[in-house]
Amino acid sequence: MELYHVLGAKQFNRKMLDEIFDITRSMEDVVEAGGSDRYANKVLTTLFFEPSTRTRLSFESAMSRLGGKVIGTENAAQFSSTIKGETLEDTIRVVSAYSDVIVIRHTDIGAAERAAAVATVPIINAGDGAGEHPSQALLDLYTIQKEIGRLDDLNIVMIGDLANGRTVHSLCYLLTNYHNIHISFTAPENVQIPSTVKKYLDEKGITYVEEYDLAKVAANADVLYQTRIQKERFMSLDEYEKARGQYIIDRDILGFMKQDSIILHPLPRAGEIAVEVDQDPRAAYFRQAQNGLYIRMALIQKCFNR
Known part of the structure; x- marks a missing residue:
């Protein structure tokens, strides 16, 4: 399977996902062995117009562990020629000349597609506003398979800011490749799933x-996928306050859950998972973040081996 741009979750079918996950498992071995120099002559550029910790650093670590070089900026809105009025398209045209692959995060839905339309190298969408976040969804799915052992026959509860949660949107699209999937959407009224x-x-x-009672759906869930209420996406503080704090996974919710279920979160969290939950073996969100390194190594390899 060839892969050029990684723009959205709908571009993947089950066969492609199986292949990516096979490569991802091999990347765990590469990291365990101390890395590789297979892409010593390649350059990855990160263009992040929104803040990021895990996504940017895991892409940079992924490229480094594959032997490549990394250039870029973590605040492209201020520290690039965008502040001078340069269009995204012109930025991408220029940066393509310096790069072998570009990882972009942007405030605008559809920005990755705009970048891909003019780029001369692969574009990887690292989040476009409230649109999609395909690499996060891939690592989420990989984590479910790794933790539970299957991707068919799943009952998944998605919680929190589902209107603005690009990770939720992308994960929903990927899940359509599997059989007997049931999703419960549990969200405040003003941030329901689109x-x-x-x-x-x-x-x-x-x-x-769409179910408002978290305890009710948690009892039968294989996966609780919690998300942050994204303050930066709200038009007013009042709307944010209406949504904040309504759904918190704590010791009480753990009591309703099955012993073989897991809790995921794309992170960062802002109080919606109590710290007391971290010690529970079902709390898989930090293992999930680790899997982001392996998935992104696999995506980089696929982009280069086309």
């Missing part, structure tokens, strides 16, 4: 419910 996502799930035959 109708566009539900329409796609309908088209793909995925069953779902």
Whole structure:
């Protein structure tokens, strides 16, 4: 399977996902062995117009562990020619000449597609506003397979800011490649899952419910996928306060959960998972973040081996 740009979760089918996960497992061995020099002559550029810790650093670490070099900026909105009025397209045209692959995070939905339209090297979407975050969804899916042992026959609860949660949107799209998937959406009234996502799930035959009672759906869940209420996405503080703090995974919620279920979170968290949960073996979110390194190593290899 060839892979050029990584723009959205809908571009992946089950066969492609299987292949990427096979490569990802091999990347765990590469890291264990101390890394590789296979891409010593390659350069990865990170263009991040929004803040990031895990995504940017894991892509940079992934490239370094594969022997390549990294250039870029963590605050491209201020420390690039964008502040002088340069268009995204012109930035990408120029940076393509310096790079072998570009990883971009942007405030605008569709920015990665705009970049890909003019780039002469692969573009990897590291999050476009409230749109998608395909590499995060890939590592989420890989984590579920690794922790639970399957990707079919799953009951998944998605919690929190589902309107602005690009990780949720991308994960929903990837899950349509699997059988007997049921999703429960548990969110405050002002940040419900978008109708566009539900329409796609309908088209793909995925069953779902919108349920306000977290304890009720947690009892039968294989995966609790918690997300942060994203203050930066709200038009007013009042709207943010309406959503904040409604759904918290704590010791009480653990009591409702199955012993073989897991808790995921794309991070960062802001109080929606109590620290007391961290010691529970079902708390998989830090292992999930570690898997981000391996997935991103696999994506870089796929982009180069086309």
